[in-house]
Amino acid sequence: MKKINIPAAFDRISDHWSPHIAARLNGQEVRLARIKGDFEWHHHEGVDEAFFVVKGRFTMRFRDKDVAMEEGDLIVVPAGVEHMPQAGEECWIMMFEQAGTSNTGEHESERTKRDLPVL
Amino acid sequence: MKKINIPAAFDRISDHWSPHIAARLNGQEVRLARIKGDFEWHHHEGVDEAFFVVKGRFTMRFRDKDVAMEEGDLIVVPAGVEHMPQAGEECWIMMFEQAGTSNTGEHESERTKRDLPVL
Numbered sequence: 304m305k306k307i308n309i310p311a312a313f314d315r316i317s318d319h320w321s322p323h324i325a326a327r328l329n330g331q332e333v334r335l336a337r338i339k340g341d342f343e344w345h346h347h348e349g350v351d352e353a354f355f356v357v358k359g360r361f362t363m364r365f366r367d368k369d370v371a372m373e374e375g376d377l378i379v380v381p382a383g384v385e386h387m388p389q390a391g392e393e394c395w396i397m398m399f400e401q402a403g404t405s406n407t408g409e410h411e412s413e414r415t416k417r418d419l420p421v422l
Numbered sequence: 423m424k425k426i427n428i429p430a431a432f433d434r435i436s437d438h439w440s441p442h443i444a445a446r447l448n449g450q451e452v453r454l455a456r457i458k459g460d461f462e463w464h465h466h467e468g469v470d471e472a473f474f475v476v477k478g479r480f481t482m483r484f485r486d487k488d489v490a491m492e493e494g495d496l497i498v499v500p501a502g503v504e505h506m507p508q509a510g511e512e513c514w515i516m517m518f519e520q521a522g523t524s525n526t527g528e529h530e531s532e533r534t535k536r537d538l539p540v541l
Binding site for chain 2: 304305308309310325326327329331350351352353355363365368372373375378379380384399400
């Protein structure tokens, strides 16, 4: 039972769009990522994904609308729903999702991360 | 896909030790609670529970140690481990746990909450 300070843990993350595992529970993972710029459109079959803004802001784009995510906001992207995070300035996010979920969803790209680092 | 602002959502919670559901995903729940004073010793069979401090501070007591939880800290209480949150001053916490997990774990008391309100 070791605690982790979430804002301080971002000091140990350097790259953008590189999720790091902060905690594991019930087959889920708490992941942290620094994001900046556009990600890519993707979806996750059968698994939901939650995003919480630790610092900064970003836009969660859906095919039919954009949601402006401010500090302290939480949103759940339901399984199968296409989405693309977009951050004008650097933003720190905390995600909750099923262990093993690929960051680029159902397709692989040069942005797909495997063997996520553990904080 | 509706976002919820976590700090602002605490305005809709009045009682202490009364978890409210902020989001659901993958059979899990994101719960918010205002805590103040001592809770009670309990454990959860087979399910882990994570606590994140949104505002304030509290002590997570275990049988063999106390962990001082400050703002921004996250801790996972593994399944089966006895614990008791204790807050000298009011503290706001966000929890991640399996849907249906009882707030008082394996025993019922006057503090057991059923049919948690949804924010």
